[in-house]
Amino acid sequence: xxxxxxxxxxxxxxxxxxxxxxxxxxxxxxxxxxxxxxxxxxxxxxxxxxxxxxxxxxxxxxxxxxxxxxxxxxxxxxxxxxxxxxxxxxxxxxxxxxxxxxxxxxxxxxxxxxxxxxxxxxxxxxxxxxxxxxxxxxxxxxxxxxxxxxxxxxxxxxxxxxxxxxxxxxxxxxxxxxxxxxxxxxxxxxxxxxxxxxxxxxxxxxxxxxxxxxxxxxxxxxxxxxxxxxxxxxxxxxxxxxxxxxxxxxxxxxxxxxxxxxxxxxxxxxxxxxxxxxxxxxxxxxxxxxxxxxxxxxxxxxxxxxxxxxxxxxxxxxxxxxxxxxxxxxxxxxxxxxxxxxxxxxxxxxxxxxxxxxxxxxxxxxxxxxxxxxxxxxxxxxxxxxxxxxxxxxxxxxxxxxxxxxxxxxxxxxxxxxxxxxxxxxxxxxxxxxxxxxxxxxxxxxxxxxxxxxxxxxxxxxxxxxxxxxxxxxxxxxxxxxxxxxxxxxxxxxxxxxxxxxxxxx
RNA sequence: AGACUCGUGGUGUAAUGGUAAGCACAUCAGAUUUUGAUUCUGACAGUUAAGGUUCGAAUCCUUACGAGUCUACCA
Numbered sequence: 014x015x016x017x018x019x020x021x022x023x024x025x026x027x028x029x030x031x032x033x034x035x036x037x038x039x040x041x042x043x044x045x046x047x048x049x050x051x052x053x054x055x056x057x058x059x060x061x062x063x064x065x066x067x068x069x070x071x072x073x074x075x076x077x078x079x080x081x082x083x084x085x086x087x088x089x090x091x092x093x094x095x096x097x098x099x100x101x102x103x104x105x106x107x108x109x110x111x112x113x114x115x116x117x118x119x120x121x122x123x124x125x126x127x128x129x130x131x132x133x134x135x136x137x138x139x140x141x142x143x144x145x146x147x148x149x150x151x152x153x154x155x156x157x158x159x160x161x162x163x164x165x166x167x168x169x170x171x172x173x174x175x176x177x178x179x180x181x182x183x184x185x186x187x188x189x190x191x192x193x194x195x196x197x198x199x200x201x202x203x204x205x206x207x208x209x210x211x212x213x214x215x216x217x218x219x220x221x222x223x224x225x226x227x228x229x230x231x232x233x234x235x236x237x238x239x240x241x242x243x244x245x246x247x248x249x250x251x252x253x254x255x256x257x258x259x260x261x262x263x264x265x266x267x268x269x270x271x272x273x274x275x276x277x278x279x280x281x282x283x284x285x286x287x288x289x290x291x292x293x294x295x296x297x298x299x300x301x302x303x304x305x306x307x308x309x310x311x312x313x314x315x316x317x318x319x320x321x322x323x324x325x326x327x328x329x330x331x332x333x334x335x336x337x338x339x340x341x342x343x344x345x346x347x348x349x350x351x352x353x354x355x356x357x358x359x360x361x362x363x364x365x366x367x368x369x370x371x372x373x374x375x376x377x378x379x380x381x382x383x384x385x386x387x388x389x390x391x392x393x394x395x396x397x398x399x400x401x402x403x404x405x406x407x408x409x410x411x412x413x414x415x416x417x418x419x420x421x422x423x424x425x426x427x428x429x430x431x432x433x434x435x436x437x438x439x440x441x442x443x444x445x446x447x448x449x450x451x452x453x454x455x456x457x458x459x460x461x462x463x464x465x466x467x468x469x470x471x472x473x474x475x476x477x478x479x480x481x482x483x484x485x486x487x488x489x490x491x492x493x494x495x496x497x498x499x500x501x502x503x504x505x506x507x508x509x510x511x512x513x514x515x516x517x518x519x
Numbered sequence: 520a521g522a523c524u525c526g527u528g529g530u531g532u533a534a535u536g537g538u539a540a541g542c543a544c545a546u547c548a549g550a551u552u553u554u555g556a557u558u559c560u561g562a563c564a565g566u567u568a569a570g571g572u573u574c575g576a577a578u579c580c581u582u583a584c585g586a587g588u589c590u591a592c593c594a
Contacts, residue, residue, distance in 0.1 A: 224588095321530080
């Protein structure tokens with residue numbers, strides 16, 4: 014693995030940064046569960062910690078009690094454990110509320126921050142540039158004497174700069190809601206800009222990796238660290254490095270949209286298989302390695318890109334094609350009569366030392382695997398093609414019976430010593446058929462340009478048929494290949510979830 | 520509109536200013552095959568454009584064009 018982040022860190026080391034001082038952090042806000050996009054940030058941070066053999070913190074960036082709660086903290090921790098990443102220290106930005114508050118007061122004293130308030134009568138904002146008054150109002154804010162939206166603390170930087178984030182950004186606001194961790198201790202909360210870099214500095218993080226939308230905040234990040242810098246406490250200034258975030262066109266990774274879908278009752282929770290949260294993948298029987306392999310594949314750069322969720326499917330398929338045991342399943346069965354096979358006879362075909370499947374005179378095959386009109390590009394069953402029934406005989410059709418223009422029965426004969434069979438198909442014996450339920454879905458996705466959500470109703474249940482003897486051998490929570498169809502997760506008795514279809518080229 | 524960031528085959532990524540721009544996926548052929556899968560072999564295809572600096576530019580500079588992010592009391 015080589016990417017610009019590693020290069021940048023190596024550069025810092027060559028410029029004198031001690032390797033011992035390297036430290037990373039993953040800092041999610043506990044306002045939702047993790048999705049595919051988070052894994053990118055997770056992976057790079059934990060990978061770097063491993064690569065440089067240094068420490069990594071898991072820090073919950075909990076500066077806004079309106080959005081956050083303990084439920085998500087627990088969920089996120091479980092998600093990270095599921096992925097197999099181990100952190101050295103668990104921390105919370107809320108642990109630092111007191112010191113952040115003290116630093117903000119210092120800022121006021123240094124005339125680098127001021128109070129702004131909104132006067133209802135005149136509908137205007139007023140700024141206070143008097144240190145004592147600023148401290149007075151800030152204290153009142155803290156004591157809960159003011160309402161939300163009336164008073165804020167702003168940094169005093171410049172109104173002239175073109176970068177909006179440097180235009181006297183708000184660093185403290187009033188939020189009168191209990192914080193899940195600090196409870197009712199605070200009613201003022203630092204904003205991201207005033208909390209994140211400072212927390213990195215407190216935790217002695219050397220490189221603070223984040224996605225590219227924070228690049229506009231970088232000057233502010235550096236400026237605020239310079240404000241609070243104290244050589245005796247920590248001589249290392251953390252460095253923010255941005256990388257492009259995971260942009261998948263055919264699934265949703267935005268929490269806002271998850272919430273919208275829940276609100277509209279399109280999905281029940283974050284575990285819906287049409288989503289791309291880690292929980293929904295877990296529910297579909299995915300192993301974390303599938304997702305990690307996918308993230309590795311994507312790489313880390315600063316350029317923006319759009320990729321398809323199919324890239325994940327490719328990685329999943331690579332693993333499953335080697336691992337997943339095969340079963341024969343039909344979706345749309347059609348009856349086959351094998352004329353030269355004994356009536357009422359059951360031939361048990363050994364698949365391996367353990368398992369057998371029954372073959373009889375009457376079997377089903379997939380409707381699409383037969384074609385009446387001969388065609389050179391069609392390899393499967395027809396009146397001309399010899400084909401092999403998987404694990405068993407070579408057959409050819411010689412007669413069909415139609416009802417209302419639809420084929421109802423196909424008469425076949427077994428042939429021997431036929432070579433160059435082009436196709437092998439799946440089948441199930443008539444008396445041994447078992448109905449199964451398959452949950453089929455497509456990812457819900459949002460088209461930004463068209464401002465439209467797609468595949469809302471894509472979760473559909475379909476019926477399949479398989480062998481009732483063989484299905485008893487299957488293990489719950491395993492993934493199986495439905496021969497020539499795709500990969501399916503066996504999640505409860507007689508029930509499967511689709512993982513991916515094999516691509517059909519015919 | 521401005522500020523910031525980024526432009527390498529269809530897609531995702533490599534290349535201390537120095538070999539003929541490498542790899543993977545996709546696509547298309549051929550071989551193997553009891554999955555039209557897999558596997559193997561091969562082919563196709565690229566530095567956004569124009570200038571400049573240089574013995575030498577994907578890389579540095581300028582301009583144009585294109586894309587993304589931001590312009591929240593969210594992170």
